[in-house]
Amino acid sequence: xxxxxxxxxxxxxxxxxxxxxxxxPHFKRVVRYARPSDYVHxxxxxxxxxxxxxxxxxxxxxxxxxxxxxxxxxxxxVIGLTGGFFYFYQRSILRFYGMSENRREIDLDMRExxxxxxxxxxxxxESQLTPSMQGVAARQSRYSALFxxxxxxxxxxxxxxxxxxxxxxxxxxxxxxxxxxLAKGGA
Numbered sequence: 001x002x003x004x005x006x007x008x009x010x011x012x013x014x015x016x017x018x019x020x021x022x023x024x025p026h027f028k029r030v031v032r033y034a035r036p037s038d039y040v041h042x043x044x045x046x047x048x049x050x051x052x053x054x055x056x057x058x059x060x061x062x063x064x065x066x067x068x069x070x071x072x073x074x075x076x077x078v079i080g081l082t083g084g085f086f087y088f089y090q091r092s093i094l095r096f097y098g099m100s101e102n103r104r105e106i107d108l109d110m111r112e113x114x115x116x117x118x119x120x121x122x123x124x125x126e127s128q129l130t131p132s133m134q135g136v137a138a139r140q141s142r143y144s145a146l147f148x149x150x151x152x153x154x155x156x157x158x159x160x161x162x163x164x165x166x167x168x169x170x171x172x173x174x175x176x177x178x179x180x181x182l183a184k185g186g187a
Contacts, residue, residue: 023163046084125158
């Protein structure tokens with residue numbers, strides 16, 4: 001006998017200086033909300049490793065022979081790109097957690113979610129997973145970016161467990177719809 005009952009646990013909210021937007025944002029959303037400064041910091045971090053290796057090679061040549069330095073540069077470039085991407089991603093996702101200044105992201109989040117409510121779409125997208133598996137995915141990736149240096153883990157699952165009260169989106173959508181209705185009726 002299968003039990004269709006699912007359990008949705010409230011997630012712990014970390015007290016931060018800034019408001020929580022989402023404690024488990026989807027990967028695409030984190031990248032989409034990134035600021036230009038995140039791209040700059042990620043690019044600088046990615047270029048730092050190969051740049052430093054090149055500088056050290058010019059100052060004190062290693063004399064590794066034909067092709068040795070090129071292989072080292074490629075490896076350093078891959079490691080640099082990976083580290084630069086993690087740094088970029090972490091800067092962006094920490095704003096969702098409310099761990100750094102996030103006024104721009106709050107406004108983007110409110111606009112995106114209100115537009116989804118007005119369009120009649122699910123707030124956090126549609127998922128192919130069962131509600132039970134969505135809960136498992138949410139519990140596995142919630143606040144996962146805080147452990148990024150040890151185990152990179154991203155949320156690729158659409159689910160509705162994000163640690164915030166979604167009523168604010170529906171209330172704002174009602175206000176905007178009422179304002180639009182009054183503007184049309186009064187014109």
